[in-house]
Amino acid sequence: MTKVLEVTGLEGGYGTVQILNGIDLHVDEGEFITIIGPNGCGKSTFLKVLFGLATHQAGVVLHNNIDVSGWRTDRLVGLGVAYVPQVDNVFPSLSVRENLEMGGVWLPSKELATRIKRSCAMFPELEPRMNDLAATLSGGERQMVAISRALVSNPKFLLLDEPTAALSPKYQQQILANIDGLRDQGISVLVVEQNARLSLARSDRGYIFSNGKVVHTGNAQSILNDPKIGEYFLGLHE
Ligand SMILES: Nc1ncnc2c1ncn2[C@@H]1O[C@H](COP(=O)(O)OP(=O)(O)OP(=O)(O)O)[C@@H](O)[C@H]1O
Ligand SMILES: [Mg+2]
Numbered sequence: 705m706t707k708v709l710e711v712t713g714l715e716g717g718y719g720t721v722q723i724l725n726g727i728d729l730h731v732d733e734g735e736f737i738t739i740i741g742p743n744g745c746g747k748s749t750f751l752k753v754l755f756g757l758a759t760h761q762a763g764v765v766l767h768n769n770i771d772v773s774g775w776r777t778d779r780l781v782g783l784g785v786a787y788v789p790q791v792d793n794v795f796p797s798l799s800v801r802e803n804l805e806m807g808g809v810w811l812p813s814k815e816l817a818t819r820i821k822r823s824c825a826m827f828p829e830l831e832p833r834m835n836d837l838a839a840t841l842s843g844g845e846r847q848m849v850a851i852s853r854a855l856v857s858n859p860k861f862l863l864l865d866e867p868t869a870a871l872s873p874k875y876q877q878q879i880l881a882n883i884d885g886l887r888d889q890g891i892s893v894l895v896v897e898q899n900a901r902l903s904l905a906r907s908d909r910g911y912i913f914s915n916g917k918v919v920h921t922g923n924a925q926s927i928l929n930d931p932k933i934g935e936y937f938l939g940l941h942e
Contacts, residue, residue, distance in 0.1 A: 706733045706768060708861050708892040709754070714763035716753035722761060723749045725916040731861070732908075736884060736893045738924065740900040741913030747896040748790050750913070751863045754894075755787040756780050767861065786859035790866045790896075793850035796839035800830060803838050803849050807856030816856070823855035826882045844875030851883070855891075862886065864895045868902070880906055904928050 709731040717723035723746045731737050739747050752758035754765065756777035765773045767783055794803050804820045811819065824830045827848040833841065838849060847867055854862060867883065868876040876899055883893055884906045897903035904910050907924035912933065920933065927933055 707731065707766065708733050708735075708768060709894065710764075710766040710769075711754075712764045714750075714753065714765065715761040716759055716763075717749060717761060719759055723758075723916050724753065724761075726763065727913075727916075727918055729911055729918060729921075731892050731894055733892055734887055734890070735908045736887060736906055737895070738900070738903040738907040738910045739894070739896045739913060740898070740904075740910065741919075745913045746916040747913055748865050749916075751787060751865050751894070751896060754780075755785065755863060757787075781857055784858070784860035785863070786854040786857050786861070787863040788847075788850045788854045788865060788867060790869065794838040794841070794846045794853075797837065799835050799837055800841070800849055801834045804853050804856060807853035819856045819858065820852075823852040826885065827852060844871045844879070847871065847875070847879055851879070855886075859891060861892050862894070864893065866896055866898055868897065868899050876902055901928065 707730050709729070711727055711729045714727040715722060715724055727750060739750070741747055749758050753760050756775055760774040763773070764771060767785065770783065772780060772783065795806065801820070804823065805816060808816045808819055829845060830848055830852065833845065838846060841849065851864070851867065864883065868879050871879065880902055883895065886893060895903055904924040904927055909922065910924045910927045911918050912920040920927070
């Protein structure tokens with residue numbers, strides 16, 4: 705099985721500030737993987753290091769056996785990696801179409817238009833909103849724009865940071881179903897989710913982070929069924 709991502713002993717953070725204390729994690733081709741863990745444990749930092757937006761301090765990151773440790777974002781995009789941030793993931797003062805165009809500014813205009821059409825196909829709600837400012841969109845619609853924009857670069861591997869945060873239950877289900885569906889297009893997915901149950905239900909495997917480390921990993925179903933994990937991480941008592 706080809707490993708889209710293989711991370712070994714990753715340490716990283718912001719400049720000399722260390723947040724990640726030795727992460728081991730992998731994503732096989734076609735997998736949907738969910739990372740969960742308490743606030744502030746380094747989930748977002750991990751995705752940022754993988755996308756060249758936070759500091760890689762030690763350890764090895766392989767994409768399809770290519771050592772990309774410490775690579776810059778533009779080189780990672782060239783390899784087929786895309787990222788949807790947790791916050792501020794649309795430009796409010798630009799239209800929906802302009803936001804989507806940002807996902808492939810380097811492309812010839814005809815190719816860009818084709819890709820935007822294809823990237824939005826799974827979110828028909830966006831079609832009538834193309835000329836509206838992103839500022840006028842609901843939270844769910846903004847998330848759709850952010851995901852579609854990431855898809856414009858034709859990724860093979862998509863990193864998503866809490867794509868359903870602050871969305872209504874209806875949107876949470878729809879967004880996760882659409883992300884799950886990306887696997888049919890050959891896109892492997894690594895998601896950080898606070899809606900752990902919903903996301904694990906669609907995942908192959910899961911990782912639980914705490915204090916910048918992986919404290920548990922396994923089959924998604926076994927994580928969902930583990931009462932001890934449920935008690936601490938899945939909000940069984942909420
Ligand atoms: N730009 C930054 N510079 C320095 N420290 C930062 C920066 N961004 C985040 N941190 C710190 O890194 C630690 C991990 O934060 P991170 O955002 O990765 O956590 P998280 O697991 O994604 O949390 P949440 O569930 O709240 O999104 C926190 O202590 C945070 O204060
Ligand atoms: Mg976060």
